[in-house]
Amino acid sequence: MASVMEDPTLERHFKGHKDAVTCADFNSKHKQLASGSADKTLMIWNLNPKARAFRFFGHKDVITGVQFSPAGDLVVSASQDKTVRLWTPSIKGESMVFKAHTATVRSVSFSHDGQRLVTASDDKSVKVWSVHRQRFVYSLNQHTNWVRCARFSPDGRLIASCGDDRTVRLWDTSTKQCINCFTEYGGSATFVDFNTSGTCIASSGADNTLKIWDIRTNKLLQHYQVHSAGINCFSFHPSGNYLISGSSDSTVKILDLLEGRLIYTLHGHKGPVLTVAFSRGGDFFASGGCDAQVLMWKTNFDYFDYREVLSRHSQRVTPDPPPHLTDIYPRGPHLHSAQSGAIEISPMVADTQTTAPAVIEVGQALYTATTAVNGHANNLPAPRIASTSLNPNEDCHSSGQGSTSGSQSGQMGGRREEGEQGMTFPLEMRSDLPMNFSSTLERIVQQLDVLTQTVSVLEERLTLTEDKLKECLFNQSQILLQVRGEEKDRRRERVEEEREGESGSPVASA
DSSP, X not given: OOOOOOOOEEEEEEEOOSSOEEEEEEOSSSSEXXXXXXXXXXXXXXXXXXXXXXXXXXXXXXXXEEEEOTTSSOEEEEETTSEEEEEOOBTTOOEEEEEOOSSOEEEEEEOTTSSEEEEEETTSOEEEEETTTTEEEEEEOOOSSOEEEEEEOTTSSEEEEEETTSOEEEEETXXXXXXXXXXXXXXXXXXXXXXXXXXXXXXXXXXXXXXXXXXXXXXXXXEEEOOSSOEEEEEEOTTSSEEEEEETTXXXXXXXXXXXXXXXXXXXXXXXXXXXXXXXXXXXEEEXXXXXXXXXXXOOSOOOOOHHHHXXXXXXXXXXXXXXXXXXXXXXXXXXXXXXXXXXXXXXXXXXXXXXXXXXXXXXXXXXXXXXXXXXXXXXXXXXXXXXXXXXXXXXXHTTXXXXXXXXXXXXXXXXXXXXTTXXXXXXXXXXXXXXXXXXXXXXXXXXXXXXXXXXXXXXXXXXXXXXXXXXXXXHHXXXXXXXXXXXXXHHHHHHHHHHHHHHHHHHHO
């Protein structure tokens, strides 16, 4: 692999949240970035500097997790209000509410086919949900303390979870059983995720460590201790060759997993870093923290196009090689400490080139569907609250932007929004098509999504039916072979009896 090493650079910073940024994720299909905050709001930022940002209201407590669906048409969020919301990221602010947890929901994540969700909660459970049916499916209940994080493997066959019981557990989604448990932690396990190929998991802890395990051999491959405080979050580069981590020591660190060393330390946040995330292509990564801002960095240190790699990984259905990571990573557990050779980057985060984007505030959804513990969805119509904010200066004030240019751009955005109330726009805001035509296209796309999901379900059922038929045919062939063998044995016995009778009859006559 040919790569060119250059230093990462601070591309943009986003200010709009009024409290700590707890989670962030990139949209794989559009140039968008979602972030959740302790201010109870979800924000979606357009990476185009001239585009507007959206603030969604709905959660009643701190948002703890956020993720775009693989198709990029949905956003899911988790909260300390014990709920999970599935959003349609448009100006209408439609969302579905899932309720089954009895305590704070710490994390939420899509499966790689977009059909399921997995959540982790302070009620000590991991729960799996159906996106298409909008209902709770089953629980995994062997953790003995709060569960901090849960993630699907790339093929969807496994779930990894970690929590305050100082364990990382691996679950089989078909049997719903815990098939492995890693316990070598000196404190709470704070975050867990699979690498892109699904052959390894990484986990971080409140004891300042990050560990990488080979789930095929159950061996600890790498052990990093490069932060001076607990690690809150990390993210694999799509290639699997790099990893970024965010810590309460206010730094973001970049690890080279091939060489097993720390290569960059980024100083950009004023306070603990709570979330980090690579974009799906790996060309950008974002970080957020207690300073209420989201920083977007340009990767730079590897120009390889990993979209082809990602497409190959998405076609795989088993966590078996290639690639065989034991040929890449050190074969034994190595403790990697901070090295003096690592590059320290302290960017000036006061971005003077771009002003804070105008923010459209989206209220409660047109409808709310509540999924109860029994798993059934109930559509509860709710009145619509004002979907746009006509005073973007308020957001500029909250983000600390006092520049004249920022104020002017906010006022212009506010005047434009006056004529746009009550209309539905996609987040990209690039289409000049009539409203009726756009809404018709949206409905067509939604119906196509439903058809795609239905086809996926049918394919899965056909696969199961085919497997059962094969098993039945195999059992039947075994039974036939057994019957034939018994018939041969009986024939052999009869022939032997007849021979014995024939040999005994002359003796009797004599």
